[in-house]
Amino acid sequence: MIDWAPRVLASGLGFPEGPVVLDDGDIVFTEIRGQCVSRVRNGSYEVVARTGGGANGATLGADGAVYVANNGGLNVGPHGYWHAPDPIQGRVQRVTLDGEITDVAVGLPAEIPHRPNDLCFGPDGMLYVTDPANWEDLANLMPGRIWRVDPASGEVEQVAEVPHFVNGIAFSPDGTLYAAQSIAMTILEFPWKEGLLGEPRAHATLPTGFPDGMCVTADGGLIVCGSMGDVIQVFDDAGALKQTIETGKGTEPTNCCLEPGKLYVTLSGVGELVAVEVDLEPLLLHPFP
Numbered sequence: 001m002i003d004w005a006p007r008v009l010a011s012g013l014g015f016p017e018g019p020v021v022l023d024d025g026d027i028v029f030t031e032i033r034g035q036c037v038s039r040v041r042n043g044s045y046e047v048v049a050r051t052g053g054g055a056n057g058a059t060l061g062a063d064g065a066v067y068v069a070n071n072g073g074l075n076v077g078p079h080g081y082w083h084a085p086d087p088i089q090g091r092v093q094r095v096t097l098d099g100e101i102t103d104v105a106v107g108l109p110a111e112i113p114h115r116p117n118d119l120c121f122g123p124d125g126m127l128y129v130t131d132p133a134n135w136e137d138l139a140n141l142m143p144g145r146i147w148r149v150d151p152a153s154g155e156v157e158q159v160a161e162v163p164h165f166v167n168g169i170a171f172s173p174d175g176t177l178y179a180a181q182s183i184a185m186t187i188l189e190f191p192w193k194e195g196l197l198g199e200p201r202a203h204a205t206l207p208t209g210f211p212d213g214m215c216v217t218a219d220g221g222l223i224v225c226g227s228m229g230d231v232i233q234v235f236d237d238a239g240a241l242k243q244t245i246e247t248g249k250g251t252e253p254t255n256c257c258l259e260p261g262k263l264y265v266t267l268s269g270v271g272e273l274v275a276v277e278v279d280l281e282p283l284l285l286h287p288f289p
Contacts, residue, residue, distance in 0.1 A: 212253070
């Protein structure tokens with residue numbers, strides 16, 4: 001069980017998302033409304049790079065760079081929609097810790113707009129990226145997509161079509177791909193083999209909140225941020241609900257990451273990055289052994 005006693009690491013943030021733990025213990029995260037990648041280092045906050053658009057999910061590469069799903073400049077929270085004053089085409093970016101930004105994939109295929117939301121590396125070394133499509137128009141929401149992106153060449157292919165706002169994404173210990181289906185309040189699981197995804201099925205259902213970002217524990221459990229519901233849901237490896245954590249009205253937890261004994265959560269509604277002591281071990285992420 002997780003005892004919700006958060007310690008604030010950074011505040012006054014522009015809708016933080018995508019936390020990543022570095023090898024040295026620093027935390028890197030995105031700020032959608034801040035249009036940047038930021039870092040907490042030795043207790044101090046700093047901006048690493050100005051990405052433009054809307055820096056959303058993030059993941060760490062074997063090369064030490066942070067890979068960012070940039071949705072182009074869109075966000076919705078407790079205070080309604082935010083549109084970037086200088087929107088860009090949705091893309092995947094590579095950001096080094098010294099602030100260098102490179103476009104990995106721009107001009108994604110299929111119908112526009114493209115709204116890359118979250119991403120993770122797969123067992124094949126490729127990036128798997130969710131794109132919930134035109135969520136600025138929820139009444140006419142198109143089916144979303146999961147892209148597979150070669151980080152070296154920038155080549156992109158669609159590997160799945162997912163309706164109802166595909167969101168957070170992660171791999172399980174056995175190679176199953178999990179994807180949040182926010183409007184359906186469901187976590188889907190896709191069998192994965194040599195880069196091919198099989199037919200999805202429901203792995204878990206949130207009783208409250210809309211599944212957003214998530215992280216995986218060493219034993220295959222899921223910690224899922226239920227944004228808009230101000231909750232975090234903890235599931236076992238079979239998808240059974242173990243715990244519901246209420247994070248406080250208006251906090252809007254959007255994403256999380258885990259290191260041994262500590263959970264980091266972005267509370268986007270109040271603009272905070274927080275840490276919570278936990279008795280949990282993280283699943284080592286691809287492409288690491």
